[in-house]
Amino acid sequence: MSARERQENGRSRRKALPRSALGEYTASPRRCDPVVLLESQAKDRVPELVPIRYTRMLASPYAFFRGAAVIMAADLAAGENTGLGVQLCGDAHLSNFGLYASPERHLTFDLNDFDETLPGPWDWDVKRLVASTAVLCRSRGLDVARQESMVRACAQAYRSQMRELSQLGELDVWYAQSVVDAELLDTVEPLYAKEIRRTAAGALARGRQQAADKLTHSRDGRRHLRSDPPLIVPAGELVTDVVAHLYDIYMRKLIRDYVSSLRGDLRVLARRYRYVEMARKVVGVGSVGTRTWIVLFEGRSGRDPLLMQVKEARPSVLEAHLTRSSYPNAGERVVAGQRLMQASSDILLGWLHAIGPDGHHGDYYVRQLWDMKGSADVETMRPRVLTAYIQACGRALARAHSRSGDRVAIAAYLGKGDKADRALARFAIAYAEQNQCDYQALRAAAESGRITAA
Structure with missing residues (x-):
């Protein structure tokens, strides 16, 4: 299909769904009770951890939104x-973007969950992102005018970035990434540069050695994972x-299964580490209660610790x-999905099926626990800096979508105007507003004893 045909395809979609219709939201008369949806996710999670999930979601309407992907x-x-x-990312809210290290050891900004x-459809991710912007602004007490201004900045960043990418060749799109370096810092205002730095x-400060120092201790001349229940x-x-x-x-068999999911040359690297021990770890907000393990490995020298995260993967809420x-x-x-959307991914990213120490059968993905990963605190960020961050998220999402979707058609659908x-x-x-009602419903469920929050 030629570029002109792709553009016409994008414009023709406006007949089925006018751009103004992107703004429509009315709760369905058959809308499920949001607490029921959250409870349905709890059925196969670690029971003693589910109250922690509810507690974290009740911290604020924005925290609730982070854990409510199944509802949206x-x-x-x-x-x-x-x-x-x-x-699709499937959960493209503002806190699921951040910094991480590329294989070349450059800091890059991208989706990270x-x-x-x-x-x-691309618009599902964009709606999740702009809704998270409005929820965050409302949660922070910003007025409706400021909420609308920040959301429009996010949407405009996605649209303009998609338009730029629509004019590039395939390899140029594939190579595109947001690298945090001196050149970038020279192009932004001092206030933003300070926040980026x-x-x-x-x-x-979140590298392999720092992870080992924080999460392990020495006993009998060997490293062991720290205990901090729950x-x-x-x-x-x-x-x-x-x-x-x-x-x-x-675990020896599981490690072989995981290593077989890696690229051939990386299997050589992975086999140079030996298993030491593992621990269950609580992570995130919406993920709390799923089985997530940290696994300690050591290199052949014995002074080369490596911590990996083995996180349970369930069917997507979109399925x-x-x-x-x-x-x-x-x-x-x-x-x-991660390899397709990210400009560069963890070289040790892999998967396996396993029976955990608790006897639970599950699918898991494996990655380095800390590999120069960092995220911004959007709940305390100054408004001007937050606006720049929101725009960066919009651009990153457009770049991620452009790798798999028809960027020319999407850009044509969105058009040049606002x-x-x-x-x-x-x-x-x-x-x-809907999220606020759902948040209040969860609060009421906790206060009545319908659910238990830790």
Whole structure:
């Protein structure tokens, strides 16, 4: 299909879904109780950790939004979409962007959470992102005018970046990335540069050695994972010594399964580390209660610690509303989506199917625990800096979508003007109101004893 035909395809989508319709949101009469949806996710999670999840979600309406991807997926599915497909992040809120190290050891800014990734309409991700902007601004007490201004800035950044990318060749799009370096700092205002330097310094302080120093201690001349229940619990404290010993033996097979998911040359690297021990760790907001493990490895020298995260992967919340994933292993789905959307990914990113020390069968994806990862504190960021950050997220999402979707058609649908920006702002403000109602419903459920918060 020629570029002109792709443009016509994008413009023709306006007939089925006018850009003004992007702003429509009305709760479906058949809308499910939001607390019921959250409870449905709790059924197969670690029971003693579920109250922690609810507690973290109750911290603020924005924290609730972060954990409520399953609710918004149902709401998006109840409405119309453009029909222009991309690889979706599935949970593209503001706190799921951040800094991490590329294989070349450059700090890059990109999406960093792909638990819900699945092919679907690009506008679902954009609506999740702009809604998170409105929810955050409302949660921070900013007025509606400021909320709308920031949402429009986000939508405009996505639209203009997609338009720029639509004019590039395929390889140029694939190579595009946001590198945090001196050249970038020279192009931004001093206020923004100061914030970027602060966040970058935090990311640089989260390397392999820092992870080992924080999460391990020395005993009998060897490193061991620290215990900090219920947030970090070594496997030996969850089961009997006999079961723990048998599981250590089983780990050798699991490691072989994981290594087989890596590229050939990286298998050589991975095999140079030996397994030491593992612990269950609580992570995130929406992920709390899923089985997540940190695994300690050591290089052949014995003074080369490596901490890996082995995180349970479940079916995407989008699969109830879109085509089911083509990957039989949910961990492979996450890894494939991450590799497709990120400009560069963790070289040790892989997957496996495993039986945990607690006897639970599950799919998992594996990555380095800390690899110069950093995120901005959007709940305390000054408004001017927050606006710049929101725009950076919009541009990063457009770049991620352009790798898998028809960027020419999407850019043509959005157009040169701000009609889509204004519509998305209306949607975001309306959905922030819905999110507030759902947050209050969870609070009421906790106060009545329907759910238990830690």
